[in-house]
Structure formats: C-alpha cells, structure tokens
Amino acid sequence: MSEESNGTSYRPGLVQAGRNIEEESFRIIEAEMGPHSFDPEAWSIVRRIIHTTGDFEYAQLIRIHPEAVSAAVRALRGGAAIYVDTRMIQVGLSPWRLQWFGNPVFTPAADPETHLMAEKLGLTRSVAAFRKMGERLTGNIVAVGNAPTALLEVLRLWREDGVRPALVIGVPVGFVQADTAKDALWEADRIPSITVKGRKGGSTVAVAVLHALLELAQKESR
Amino acid sequence: MSEESNGTSYRPGLVQAGRNIEEESFRIIEAEMGPHSFDPEAWSIVRRIIHTTGDFEYAQLIRIHPEAVSAAVRALRGGAAIYVDTRMIQVGLSPWRLQWFGNPVFTPAADPETHLMAEKLGLTRSVAAFRKMGERLTGNIVAVGNAPTALLEVLRLWREDGVRPALVIGVPVGFVQADTAKDALWEADRIPSITVKGRKGGSTVAVAVLHALLELAQKESR
Numbered sequence: 001m002s003e004e005s006n007g008t009s010y011r012p013g014l015v016q017a018g019r020n021i022e023e024e025s026f027r028i029i030e031a032e033m034g035p036h037s038f039d040p041e042a043w044s045i046v047r048r049i050i051h052t053t054g055d056f057e058y059a060q061l062i063r064i065h066p067e068a069v070s071a072a073v074r075a076l077r078g079g080a081a082i083y084v085d086t087r088m089i090q091v092g093l094s095p096w097r098l099q100w101f102g103n104p105v106f107t108p109a110a111d112p113e114t115h116l117m118a119e120k121l122g123l124t125r126s127v128a129a130f131r132k133m134g135e136r137l138t139g140n141i142v143a144v145g146n147a148p149t150a151l152l153e154v155l156r157l158w159r160e161d162g163v164r165p166a167l168v169i170g171v172p173v174g175f176v177q178a179d180t181a182k183d184a185l186w187e188a189d190r191i192p193s194i195t196v197k198g199r200k201g202g203s204t205v206a207v208a209v210l211h212a213l214l215e216l217a218q219k220e221s222r
Numbered sequence: 223m224s225e226e227s228n229g230t231s232y233r234p235g236l237v238q239a240g241r242n243i244e245e246e247s248f249r250i251i252e253a254e255m256g257p258h259s260f261d262p263e264a265w266s267i268v269r270r271i272i273h274t275t276g277d278f279e280y281a282q283l284i285r286i287h288p289e290a291v292s293a294a295v296r297a298l299r300g301g302a303a304i305y306v307d308t309r310m311i312q313v314g315l316s317p318w319r320l321q322w323f324g325n326p327v328f329t330p331a332a333d334p335e336t337h338l339m340a341e342k343l344g345l346t347r348s349v350a351a352f353r354k355m356g357e358r359l360t361g362n363i364v365a366v367g368n369a370p371t372a373l374l375e376v377l378r379l380w381r382e383d384g385v386r387p388a389l390v391i392g393v394p395v396g397f398v399q400a401d402t403a404k405d406a407l408w409e410a411d412r413i414p415s416i417t418v419k420g421r422k423g424g425s426t427v428a429v430a431v432l433h434a435l436l437e438l439a440q441k442e443s444r
Binding site for chain 2: 021024025028029051052053054055086087088090091092173174175176177178198199200201202203204207
C-alpha cells in the first residue's frame with residue numbers, strides 16, 4: 001500500500017499494518033538507492049516521494065530550500081492550514097496525520113464563490129482561488145500539484161501583494177508551463193519551497209511531501 | 223494543467239482552455255515519443271498516462287489486454303459503474319466526462335459499513351470493500367491505484383465466486399506486493415485488464431486510464 005489515504009478515518013490497527021508495509025518499502029528503497037548526500041530530513045521527503053511514485057528519478061529532480069523543512073515543521077506544529085489546488089491532494093492526506101496538530105486543509109478552487117470570482121474577472125478557477133485567499137495564505141502552507149498557473153499566481157501574490165506563506169510546495173506536472181513555473185518558484189529564493197525540476201510531479205507527489213513534513217513535525221515534537 | 227479534475231463541475235469555457243493545453247501537451251508527447259507500435263486506441267491510453275505523470279517509461283510498462291478497450295467502451299456507453307479503491311481516484315475523475323454516459327463512481331472502502339465488515343472478518347478495508355461488492359462488480363469497471371491486496375481480492379472474486387467485471391484497471395503503486403499483484407492480474411488472461419509492469423502506478427495513473435477510456439467511448443458514440 002502506498003502513501004494515499006483511502007478516504008477513511010483513523011483506525012490504529014490498520015495504521016499499524018500499513019506502517020509495517022511502509023517500513024519494508026523504505027528498507028527496499030534505502031537498499032536500492034545506495035549512498036547519497038541528502039541530510040536525514042531531506043531524505044525522508046525524497047524517500048516518501050519514491051515510495052509514492054515507484055520512481056527513483058525524483059532523487060535527481062528534488063529541490064528543497066534550506067529553510068523549507070524548519071519553516072514547515074514550525075508552521076505545522078502551530079496548526080497552520082494547508083491550501084491545495086486539487087481535491088485529490090485534499091482527500092489523499094491521511095486524516096490521522098492531520099489530526100496530530102489539527103491542520104485544516106482547504107481546496108479554494110472547489111468553492112462555489114471562487115467560480116463566481118473567476119467568471120467575473122476572466123481568470124481560471126485555480127488562479128482565482130489563490131487570489132481570493134490572498135493574505136490568508138500568510139503563515140500557512142500552499143501545495144500545488146496540478147495547475148502551473150496557480151503556482152505563478154502564488155509567486156505574484158508574494159511579489160506584488162506581500163503575501164507570505166510559510167512554505168510553498170510547487171509540484172505541478174505537465175508539458176506546458178509546469179517546468180517553467182517550478183523553475184520560477186525555485187528562483188524566488190526568499191520563498192521557502194519544495195519543488196522538482198522538469199515535468200514530473202502531481203497530486204500524489206504533493207501528498208507525499210506533505211506526509212513527510214507531518215511526520216517530521218511529529219517526530220520533533222516527541 | 224494535467225489530467226486531474228480540481229473538484230469543480232462542468233464549465234465549457236474552462237474546459238476548452240484546458241483542451242488547448244492538453245492538445246499542445248499531446249503534440250509535445252508525440253514529437254518526443256517518436257515512432258512506436260501502439261495502435262491508436264492503446265496509444266491514446268499511453269499518451270494520457272505520460273501526460274499525467276511526465277514519465278515516458280510508462281510506454282514500456284503498459285499492458286493492455288486485447289479485449290480491454292472494446293469491453294471498456296461497451297461498458298461505459300452502457301452506463302457501467304466505476305468501483306475504485308481510493309477517494310483520490312473518485313475526486314480526480316472529471317465530472318464533465320462522467321456525465322457523457324452517466325457513469326457513477328463508488329469508493330466502497332470509504333463506506334462506514336465496510337469498516338464494520340472489515341473489523342468483523344479481520345480484513346483490511348480495501349479487501350473488505352471489494353468482497354462486500356461481490357456480484358455487483360459484474361459488468362462494471364474496477365480501478366485499483368493503491369492497494370495490491372484489493373487487486374488480489376478482485377482476482378479471487380473472479381476465480382472463486384464467478385464475479386465478472388467488464389474491465390479491471392490494476393495499477394497499484396509500491397514496493398511490497400504491488401508488482402506481483404499486477405503480474406497476477408496480467409496472467410489471469412481471461413480478464414480484460416489494463417495494468418503496468420513493476421512498481422509504478424497510483425491513483426493519478428488510474429484516473430488517466432479512465433479518462434482515456436471515457437474519451438474513446440465518447441468518440442465511438444459520435
């Protein structure tokens with residue numbers, strides 16, 4: 001079983017069974033990966049992306065801002081909200097991990113009011129969704145797995161409107177604009193970010209990064 | 223923008239904008255893929271998986287049963303239900319494609335009654351979920367993106383209980399049991415199936431396959 005929630009709530013027994021499969025998976029990944037230069041926190045993120053995708057190439061593609069993990073852990077432990085661009089990310093996050101620090105998850109693009117705003121301003125819903133959130137993103141976590149335009153809007157909010165998310169996870173997948181949007185996030189070097197080079201990414205990758213960060217936050221709170 | 227729904231309902235204008243990005247993405251994929259031996263229907267499935275993952279390796283990994291596409295098109299056009307193992311697949315399917323033939327989507331693992339059955343019988347939820355559906359799967363489509371045990375249960379239902387889904391999409395991702403479960407599906411050569419070799423897969427891949435099949439069903443109905 002991989003990293004996704006199946007949409008069910010917390011049950012310790014099944015969680016433990018899942019944990020054993022997860023540990024065995026991690027052992028296999030460590031063995032096949034061999035020596036690498038990731039620090040333990042970065043590795044825990046990379047390993048979880050590999051676990052979720054079956055794709056070791058992510059070890060070459062990952063980009064983690066030096067302040068990303070500490071900013072994420074601080075925000076999550078403080079109960080920060082997680083704003084995402086797809087319902088897939090929202091339902092993929094495991095409820096039992098989210099309840100450790102009570103982090104709420106929002107998909108503003110699925111909000112009917114966002115639709116009205118998108119129509120009025122002639123924007124795509126993903127862009128309208130994050131523009132509407134605006135200052136509410138400050139101090140919270142943003143995760144984009146699908147829409148490069150949504151990621152570019154978050155960068156614009158940072159640059160022009162002084163909006164300051166604690167962390168931006170930018171992993172939109174695709175062949176048009178996704179790579180350049182991710183490069184633009186990485187080049188905005190004051191923004192604590194986690195992203196990947198090139199075309200790969202997606203909602204399951206965003207979920208993996210968030211799960212890894214929640215685990216790190218829980219570990220440091222013990 | 224990739225293949226996922228952002229959880230919003232049908233809006234022709236945005237769908238058209240997405241279509242243009244999709245067509246441009248497909249042109250890039252065709253150009254980089256070069257010559258291949260897929261027939262047009264198989265290629266439309268492979269191309270959409272590449273579009274969703276950014277990963278050309280799926281062209282080497284894909285396995286499509288000779289009867290899979292015709293069985294899927296027939297079932298979808300007849301209004302068949304789609305039974306999935308994760309909420310991520312369910313919310314990733316675009317409502318506007320599903321409404322073409324009115325195909326309902328169910329995630330039995332998210333049903334509270336399934337939880338009771340799992341506890342009573344000492345099964346994981348994913349296994350209990352498909353066992354509970356039993357004969358209801360006959361004539362319908364099953365898609366597994368996460369839990370190899372769920373896929374193995376569907377094979378058992380076919381073998382022991384005479385349950386006959388129209389198509390089984392088996393793309394669980396992972397390092398423990400996922401590859402062998404997918405091999406077992408492929409070796410059950412009477413079952414119309416779509417699967418991949420090895421560890422890769424996941425909910426976004428399942429969504430891509432289903433979107434490709436819905437597009438094929440719609441095309442053939444014109």
